[in-house]
Amino acid sequence: MLEEGVVKQVLEEAVARGGDMAELYVENKRSTGLRLDSSRVEDVSSGSDAGAGIRVIAGERSSYAYTNVLTIDGLLDAARAARAGLSEGPTPVADLSRVEPGTTNPVEIDPARVPSTEKVDALNEADDAARSRGGEVVQVTATYAEVRQEVLVASTDGRLATDDRTRVRLGVQVVAARDGQIATGWEGPGHSGGFELLGRRPPREVGASAADKAVKMLDARSAPAGEFPVVLAPGAGGVLIHEACGHGLEADTLVKEASVYANRQGERFGSERVTIVDDGSDAGAWGSFGVDDEGTPSHRTVLFDKGVLVGHLSDLLSAKKIGAEPTGNGRRQSYAHLPIVRMTNTYLLPGEDRTDEIIGSVKRGVYAASFAGGEVKPVTGNFVFGMSEAYMIENGELTYPIKGANLIGNGPRVLGVIDAVGSDFDRWEGVCGKDGQHAPVTNGMGTVLLGKMTVGGTEA
Amino acid sequence: MSAELVDLALVVADRAAGSEEIEAFLVHERSFEVKAYDGDVETLASAEPRGAGVRVAAERSVGFAYTTDMTDEGLSSVVDQARENCRFATPDEAAGLAPAWDGSPPEVPGLVDPSQEDVAPEAKVSFALELERATRAHEGVRAVEEAVYSDSDTEIAIATSAGIAGSYRRTDAWCYSVAIASDGDDQEMGFEFDLARGLRHLDAEDVARRSAQRAVRVLGATKIPSERMPVVFDPYVAAQFLGVLSQALTGEAVQKGRSLFKDRLGETVAADNVSLVDDGRVEGAPSSAPWDAEGVPTGRTQVIEEGFLRSFLYDTKSARREGRSSTGNATRAGFKSVPHPSSSNLAFDPTGETAAEVMRRAERALLVEDFHGVHSGANPVSGDFSVGATGRLLENGEPGRPVKEVTVAAPMLEILKGIVAVADDRRWLPFAGSYGGATTLVAEMTVGGLGG
Numbered sequence: 001m002l003e004e005g006v007v008k009q010v011l012e013e014a015v016a017r018g019g020d021m022a023e024l025y026v027e028n029k030r031s032t033g034l035r036l037d038s039s040r041v042e043d044v045s046s047g048s049d050a051g052a053g054i055r056v057i058a059g060e061r062s063s064y065a066y067t068n069v070l071t072i073d074g075l076l077d078a079a080r081a082a083r084a085g086l087s088e089g090p091t092p093v094a095d096l097s098r099v100e101p102g103t104t105n106p107v108e109i110d111p112a113r114v115p116s117t118e119k120v121d122a123l124n125e126a127d128d129a130a131r132s133r134g135g136e137v138v139q140v141t142a143t144y145a146e147v148r149q150e151v152l153v154a155s156t157d158g159r160l161a162t163d164d165r166t167r168v169r170l171g172v173q174v175v176a177a178r179d180g181q182i183a184t185g186w187e188g189p190g191h192s193g194g195f196e197l198l199g200r201r202p203p204r205e206v207g208a209s210a211a212d213k214a215v216k217m218l219d220a221r222s223a224p225a226g227e228f229p230v231v232l233a234p235g236a237g238g239v240l241i242h243e244a245c246g247h248g249l250e251a252d253t254l255v256k257e258a259s260v261y262a263n264r265q266g267e268r269f270g271s272e273r274v275t276i277v278d279d280g281s282d283a284g285a286w287g288s289f290g291v292d293d294e295g296t297p298s299h300r301t302v303l304f305d306k307g308v309l310v311g312h313l314s315d316l317l318s319a320k321k322i323g324a325e326p327t328g329n330g331r332r333q334s335y336a337h338l339p340i341v342r343m344t345n346t347y348l349l350p351g352e353d354r355t356d357e358i359i360g361s362v363k364r365g366v367y368a369a370s371f372a373g374g375e376v377k378p379v380t381g382n383f384v385f386g387m388s389e390a391y392m393i394e395n396g397e398l399t400y401p402i403k404g405a406n407l408i409g410n411g412p413r414v415l416g417v418i419d420a421v422g423s424d425f426d427r428w429e430g431v432c433g434k435d436g437q438h439a440p441v442t443n444g445m446g447t448v449l450l451g452k453m454t455v456g457g458t459e460a
Numbered sequence: 461m462s463a464e465l466v467d468l469a470l471v472v473a474d475r476a477a478g479s480e481e482i483e484a485f486l487v488h489e490r491s492f493e494v495k496a497y498d499g500d501v502e503t504l505a506s507a508e509p510r511g512a513g514v515r516v517a518a519e520r521s522v523g524f525a526y527t528t529d530m531t532d533e534g535l536s537s538v539v540d541q542a543r544e545n546c547r548f549a550t551p552d553e554a555a556g557l558a559p560a561w562d563g564s565p566p567e568v569p570g571l572v573d574p575s576q577e578d579v580a581p582e583a584k585v586s587f588a589l590e591l592e593r594a595t596r597a598h599e600g601v602r603a604v605e606e607a608v609y610s611d612s613d614t615e616i617a618i619a620t621s622a623g624i625a626g627s628y629r630r631t632d633a634w635c636y637s638v639a640i641a642s643d644g645d646d647q648e649m650g651f652e653f654d655l656a657r658g659l660r661h662l663d664a665e666d667v668a669r670r671s672a673q674r675a676v677r678v679l680g681a682t683k684i685p686s687e688r689m690p691v692v693f694d695p696y697v698a699a700q701f702l703g704v705l706s707q708a709l710t711g712e713a714v715q716k717g718r719s720l721f722k723d724r725l726g727e728t729v730a731a732d733n734v735s736l737v738d739d740g741r742v743e744g745a746p747s748s749a750p751w752d753a754e755g756v757p758t759g760r761t762q763v764i765e766e767g768f769l770r771s772f773l774y775d776t777k778s779a780r781r782e783g784r785s786s787t788g789n790a791t792r793a794g795f796k797s798v799p800h801p802s803s804s805n806l807a808f809d810p811t812g813e814t815a816a817e818v819m820r821r822a823e824r825a826l827l828v829e830d831f832h833g834v835h836s837g838a839n840p841v842s843g844d845f846s847v848g849a850t851g852r853l854l855e856n857g858e859p860g861r862p863v864k865e866v867t868v869a870a871p872m873l874e875i876l877k878g879i880v881a882v883a884d885d886r887r888w889l890p891f892a893g894s895y896g897g898a899t900t901l902v903a904e905m906t907v908g909g910l911g912g
Contacts (some may be wrong), residue, residue, distance in 0.1 A: 029741075029779060033777055034548070038716055039550075040549075040550035041548060041549050041550045042549065042550070042552070042555075043524060043549070043798050044523050044524065044545035044546070044548045044549045045523070045524040045525060045526070045545060045798060046524075046525050046541050046545055047513075047525055047526035047527060047538075047796055048526075048527050048528065048529065049511070049526070049527075049528050049796065050528055050529065051509070051528060060497075060498075060501075060502065060506070061500065061501050061502065061503070062502065062503045062504070063503070063504040064503060064504065064506075064507070065505065065506045065507060066505075066507045066509070067507070067508060068509060068511065068529075068530075069529040082506075084506075085504070086579070088836060101465045106723045116545075116547075117548070119548075120548055131662040135766065138717045139716055139717045139718060155857045175717055177717065180844075182515030182717075182720070182841050182842040182843075183842060184841055184842070191794045210858055223846070223907075224685055225869070225908030226866065226908065226910075226911050227904060227910070229909070240882060256497070256603065256605055257603065258603070258605045258640055258649070260647070267712050289879075314462075336507065336509060338503060338505065342796075370836070371836065372836035372837070372839075374653070375832050375835075375848075377649055377832075378650060379605075379640055379647045379648065380646075380647055380649070382832070382848075382864065383832075384832040384836070384837065384848030384867075385833055385836055386833055386836025386837040386846070386847075388836070401842055403842070404837075404839075404844035404845070404846040404847065404869060404871075406833055406836065406837045406844060406846055406867060407848065408832070408833075408848045408865055408866075408867060409865070410865070411899075420486050452717070454683075454865060454867075454908070454909070455908070456837070456846050456847075456866070456867020456868075456869060456908040457846065
């Protein structure tokens with residue numbers, strides 16, 4: 001993307017007045033998006049967003065400047081803006097050496113070479129399939145998005161890394177209505193790879209599945225409020241692990257002791273069934289990459305080993321503060337952002353329990369099939385997540401759908417009530433927000449039984 | 461930079477060939493941010509982002525493309541891309557750019573604080589450090605997760621081949637701090653902020669006190685038994701509720717069946733003391749602007765009047781679908797986004813009481829001071845509303861026992877019909893939009909806590 005000589009010149013300018021380290025991040029992102037709504041392709045957009053950010057670290061202070069002007073003059077201006085306030089002699093710049101990526105995400109069919117008509121066809125197929133699931137389907141929105149993000153990271157301590165990330169995602173949102181009742185259903189498969197996603201997850205199936213969810217939820221009755229056993233569906237249920245455990249183990253919050261997990265390494269939080277990893281090197285997964293946005297190779301990190309807290313996630317700065325190696329979790333939304341500690345693909349590893357036995361063991365409880373999202377306060381570990389598709393379990397069987405329900409609880413405590421983990425592991429793709437930055441993440445798990453959770457509903 | 465940016469937009473719009481129309485939307489911003497932590501500066505960031513978003517409309521189809529490359533070559537290529545994308549959009553009778561209008565839109569006062577240009581970076585750094593120190597100094601606060609000062613100076617220009625051309629500038633400055641309070645085993649977090657057109661209008665001491673109070677007052681909070689009871693929203697939470705409501709109030713959401721207000725125009729949807737207004741020209745409010753993201757002059761729309769649903773909010777396309785005019789409610793997330801209708805500055809009219817009077821009237825109620833999981837637990841299509849809450853129990857109208865890990869739930873139309881009072885303590889909150897939150901009493905909701 002830039003010649004090595006230019007990279008070195010910019011780094012030299014950034015540390016010309018001192019500082020412990022400077023880093024250049026260059027990004028060229030090309031995106032294409034299509035949106036079908038009301039059976040019309042309404043938005044067809046494409047764009048190119050290119051920029052560079054320069055970070056200068058001096059003691060505890062990070063200074064950052066970015067620009068869209070990628071000429072040598074634009075880059076040198078940004079370097080000077082980033083070093084503002086420093087007044088020492090120059091810091092030496094080490095010879096640059098290539099970082100080996102943690103994984104390679106294969107792209108079988110380059111989406112940029114696929115004609116737009118095929119993308120339009122995919123959306124129409126998803127729309128047709130969703131509408132064929134019954135007259136109750138009143139609205140379908142289908143989106144197709146492809147992004148190719150080329151990244152270069154170089155630093156004065158000699159790191160030089162590049163990554164070429166292609167991601168493709170299909171999303172289908174369905175609204176169903178009957179007798180004044182309205183319900184929604186969503187499917188959003190995505191991966192790090194090319195247009196082959198649509199072969200693996202045919203738009204027809206994705207559309208039909210989203211429609212089926214919406215139609216089923218039309219029969220939903222109000223959810224009960226109170227404490228119940230809760231069964232989490234494979235894949236989507238992993239939102240719980242992401243919210244309840246992942247965020248509190250991001251080392252930026254640990255360093256500030258703003259996490260309920262601070263200073264608790266080695267402590268037991270759950271049973272032998274609970275092993276949780278974050279794995280940015282899971283080839284092809286939605287949250288994967290070769291190197292993170294600081295040039296650290298992607299990595300598999302064990303967070304809980306058989307119920308015991310053994311790990312954390314870090315970027316360069318937080319790793320340095322806790323005296324550990326960075327885990328490859330420094331991510332940024334774009335060149336306009338400083339890197340922060342983020343999850344990638346976070347998995348509760350599969351157990352040996354059978355799905356039918358897990359559900360069969362519940363006398364009265366809630367089965368959470370899909371979540372609309374979630375939120376956690378790292379300092380307390382308290383979380384809430386909404387259920388967009390859920391059912392009552394009565395005498396070991398799913399009886400009727402429920403609506404307007406969410407789960408609220410506390411991260412460390414919820415790990416202690418994971419009473420069963422199924423072998424039916426599945427992945428669910430999402431977008432995680434933190435400090436105003438968005439990042440693609442995967443949640444993964446099998447069917448899970450939580451012995452006791454608070455369910456918020458409208459029936460007291 | 462104003463004349464230059466609109467000139468550049470005009471150059472792009474002039475590329476329109478034959479019967480096609482072109483709209484160019486250009487943004488040029490200068491921003492600065494300083495984050496303080498533990499008595500020192502943690503990060504400093506400065507930037508000058510810029511970019512262009514271009515729409516090409518031809519034969520009832522619209523294509524869009526954007527770029528950060530503002531050279532002749534970059535702008536030429538973005539027009540070609542938008543034109544190419546136009547070929548794949550389904551023709552739609554309502555699609556197209558905004559029509560040109562006569563005259564100039566009335567001035568919106570106070571978009572720029574002229575003194576902001578002279579504020580040195582050192583003053584901004586001092587402000588953030590002072591905010592951090594003041595938050596930490598508060599009794600009961602153990603640490604400050606971060607204290608941030610941020611500002612931007614933005615020039616926005618639009619030009620269309622149909623004859624719209626203009627630019628405006630706005631300055632913004634905002635700050636926030638996150639206090640962590642602890643008391644034995646319990647830890648709580650408090651977030652508060654302030655926003656204005658310039659640093660001189662921000663009050664670090666006041667923000668510090670409010671963040672600290674939010675953290676300290678919920679220490680030792682517990683669940684309460686599940687019960688149907690009156691609920692009071694504080695201004696912060698009331699604004700979050702408006703944020704959900706607003707998604708159901710656009711003409712587009714209604715046309716597409718994605719609104720709980722579908723088929724309810726002219727009906728009673730709220731208590732008879734409830735009036736809701738969207739106003740794109742409120743002085744000092746976050747979303748105020750002379751014209752919207754398509755270049756249509758902003759205005760004032762009475763959405764709910766004394767309980768009756770009077771109007772929805774429209775951009776050009778959703779308005780054209782109903783044969784009416786845009787209400788000036790097109791917005792964009794930035795130059796990389798196409799315009800969509802959304803509220804500008806949305807707020808309930810006050811019903812004539814102070815916050816203290818509203819709380820006294822509530823007697824015994826749950827005072828909600830924070831919602832959790834609003835984006836998942838509230839559904840503007842079905843009207844379902846069930847979200848996590850933290851707050852305090854009101855006894856005889858006085859805030860007392862802190863409460864957490866409960867849910868509050870009721871269908872959104874029931875909440876609107878249950879609104880007893882909206883206090884006069886309105887505050888504009890920018891939650892992906894701009895909402896005027898005020899202390900609001902709702903007659904009854906389900907509070908989910910202990911017991912099944």
